[in-house]
Amino acid sequence: MSLVGYQRFSVIGRVVGSGSFGVVFQAKVREKGQTVAIKKVFQDDRFENREVEILCLLDHENCMPLKHAFNFLEGEEYLFYNLELEFFSENIHRVIAHYANYRQTLPLIYVKLYMFQTLRGLAYLHSMGICHRDIKPPNLLIDPASQHLKIGDFGSAKLLTNDKPSISYICSRYYRAPELLIGATDYTCSIDMWSAGVILGELLIGTPFFKGENGTEQLVEIIKVLGTPTKDQVFAMNDYYVNFQFPKIDPNDWGNVFHEKYSPIVSLEAVDLISQLLVYFPYQRMKPFEALGHPFFDEIKFGTNLPNGKLFPNLFNFQKKEFDYGKRWIRKILPNSKIIVLCYEHICSWEPNFPVC
Incomplete structure (x- = not known):
């Protein structure tokens, strides 16, 4: 990380995002003319900036890295951090909205x-013990030219540890796991997998999957699909929760759920995958590497071109950390030809400790 100032930029452009964290605007680097995004966030000088700390750890194809950071005082009182990031002009939220406009x-x-x-980005984060805690369509950034996706906005991310509780009021409501809705503070990275399942549903139907107006209504919307949680399920989500006053509803069949939501592209594989992500028991939710090996993704493992004829972004350039973390599922993820190529390339450099070829 380099400490630089605004003199690094020749143009400070339009605002491209805003929220409770601060504001993101577009800028152009003076030296190379490269377009970047600058995220301006308030920094309480009594605390370390957790987002900066986590961004400095990241080096992955599907996670947004930190290019530079600099801070400054506005007036004599307020300290702000400015994070220079890659600029991606699109995100999944805008892509879904574009298609929805045309029905x-x-x-x-x-x-x-x-x-x-x-899922590959989440696999990398979870292998490091990092929980993003705000996986949602606006935070999944896309390069429209290559369809390369990166997870962004690590303002809520945290390195989870067993000895330190975490706040339950985290993650945007539509994508919030049920254990967060009932006040859990000892949750795991499985909350990200719930969010991923909800996003899969949204991509399939074109609208948010669970749309509660508040936390209670959000939980009711989930219950309408999964049914009323049992005491064992509630205990698994939050063993301190004592209020069992839930509406008595039977679980809905996933095929019926998608039929009711009028999804024209749902497949048996999609239904099976989402049914293993959106479950009450946090420990039963698919791990990200396990999900990558699901048959739902078989088509893209052997395809090389997008519908417009352009090549896929690189999906299989796994790092050693990813191999070590996901070795139980690697055979299901990689096409056989790619296993052989990757074995040859990577054994020479870091010798993975499992037989893949």
Whole structure:
């Protein structure tokens, strides 16, 4: 990380995002003319900036890296951090909205491509013990030219440890796992997998999957699909929760759920995948590497071109950390020819400790 100032930029452009964290605007680097995004966030000088700390750890194809950071005082009182990041002009939220404007849903090949890259980014984060805690469509950034996806906005991310509780009021409501809705503070990275499952549903139907007006209504919307949680399920989500006053509803069949939501592109594989992500028991949710090996993604493992004829972004350039973390599922993820190539390339440099060829 380099400490630089605004003199690094020749143009400070339009605002491209804003929220409770601060504001993101577009800028152009003076030296190379490269377009970047600058995220301006308030920094309480009594605390370390967790987002900066986590961004400095990241080096992955599907996670947004930190280029530079600099801070400054505005007036004599307020300290701000400015994070210089890659500029991606699109995100999944805007892509879904574009298709919705034409009363269409995203072609299934793009659903698979976006979800594969999202899950791969989560696999990397979770291998480091990092929970993103705000996986949602606006935070999944896309380069429209290559369809390369990167997870962005690590303002809520945290390195989870067993000895330190975490706040339950985290993650945007539509994508918030049920354990967060009932106040859990000892949750795991599985909350990201719930969010990923909800996003898969949204990509398939073109609208948010669970749309509660508040936390209670959000939980009710989930119960309408999964049914009333049992005491064992509630205990698994939050063993301190004592209020069992839930509406008595039987679980809905996933095929019926998608039929009711009028999804024209749902497949048996999509239904099976989402049914293993959106479950009450946090420990039963698919791990990201396990999900990458699901048959739902078979099409893109052997395809090389997008519908417009352009090549796929690189989906299989796994790092040693990813191999070590996902060795139980690697055979299901990689096409056989790619296993052989990757074995040859990587054994020479870091010798993975499992037989893949």
